[in-house]
Amino acid sequence: MNSDNALVIAISSRALFDLERENRIFENEGLEVYADFQKDNESSILEPGPAFPLVEAFLKLNDKLDEHLIEIVIMSQNNPQTGMRVMNSIDYYNLGITRAAFSGGQPLGAFLTAYNVDLLLSKNSQDVQDAVDNSIAAAQLYSPPENFNPEADEIRIAFDGDAVLFSDEAEIIYKQQGLDAFIEHEKIFAKQPLPEGPFGRVLKTLSRIKSRADGGIIRIALITARDRLTHERVVLTLRSWGVTVDEAYFLGGLPKKEILKAFNAHIFFDDQDKHTGPASEIVPSARVPYKRDSELHENNTK
Numbered sequence: 440m441n442s443d444n445a446l447v448i449a450i451s452s453r454a455l456f457d458l459e460r461e462n463r464i465f466e467n468e469g470l471e472v473y474a475d476f477q478k479d480n481e482s483s484i485l486e487p488g489p490a491f492p493l494v495e496a497f498l499k500l501n502d503k504l505d506e507h508l509i510e511i512v513i514m515s516q517n518n519p520q521t522g523m524r525v526m527n528s529i530d531y532y533n534l535g536i537t538r539a540a541f542s543g544g545q546p547l548g549a550f551l552t553a554y555n556v557d558l559l560l561s562k563n564s565q566d567v568q569d570a571v572d573n574s575i576a577a578a579q580l581y582s583p584p585e586n587f588n589p590e591a592d593e594i595r596i597a598f599d600g601d602a603v604l605f606s607d608e609a610e611i612i613y614k615q616q617g618l619d620a621f622i623e624h625e626k627i628f629a630k631q632p633l634p635e636g637p638f639g640r641v642l643k644t645l646s647r648i649k650s651r652a653d654g655g656i657i658r659i660a661l662i663t664a665r666d667r668l669t670h671e672r673v674v675l676t677l678r679s680w681g682v683t684v685d686e687a688y689f690l691g692g693l694p695k696k697e698i699l700k701a702f703n704a705h706i707f708f709d710d711q712d713k714h715t716g717p718a719s720e721i722v723p724s725a726r727v728p729y730k731r732d733s734e735l736h737e738n739n740t741k
């Protein structure tokens with residue numbers, strides 16, 4: 440049964456399965472050749488894509504709790520015909536996904552609200568940007584790491600702080616005025632909670648699910664480039680939201696890759712390619728783009 444408090448995650452078919460070769464056929468040779476290819480290979484099972492370990496782990500959690508605390512919707516710009524191979528692969532892996540949308544080439548943005556989507560994970564930058572612009576949490580996945588071996592009994596999710604869990608307010612000061620001004624600003628406003636960022640609600644929902652699931656099953660880490668001098672505002676912000684994270688790393692500029700290796704995240708969310716790029720070689724990673732009207736958008740559209 441579906442819980443009212445469920446986290447609804449839309450996964451694109453290219454995030455769930457490795458469809459890179461097929462996507463190249465579509466982009467280089469057009470819809471007709473692509474459709475023929477998918478039809479000829481309908482019974483050839485697709486390999487897992489970057490979001491597969493996370494989806495599999497969440498569906499296992501639903502089974503364990505006998506409740507759909509996480510609702511997965513597969514969303515694709517395929518049409519129902521070309522989508523058959525995806526459906527067959529979902530059956531093959533025995534993934535308990537009950538909802539699907541095949542939009543036949545239409546951008547997915549308009550359907551996210553219809554399916555009550557809280558989070559979109561996709562490889563399509565346009566779909567992700569559209570979702571973000573409509574204030575729906577969304578992230579663009581990188582290709583999956585080789586030899587990723589997720590924890591079997593625990594779902595591990597790692598979030599960046601500024602411009603992901605928190606708003607981009609502090610990030611803008613850092614970018615425009617430098618590190619010293621940022622530290623000074625964060626000390627002055629240490630007692631004032633940071634505004635919620637694009638993934639703030641996702642964290643709150645996951646936190647509720649964690650408490651329903653008796654802790655233990657989902658482990659959440661905050662991995663931020665902030666240093667210890669600015670940690671107070673972060674901790675007080677999370678406290679004011681009524682959420683706790685299991686682990687927090689204030690790296691003061693150190694690379695995030697090694698921490699992620701140690702934490703072994705099922706997925707890592709960050710707004711900056713300089714963090715998600717290297718991290719994606721180790722754990723499945725996704726970049727959270729800025730809204731088009733954000734002052735940060737121009738600087739990091741990659």
Ligand SMILES: [Mg+2]
Binds near residue numbers: 601709711
């Ligand atoms: Mg950030």
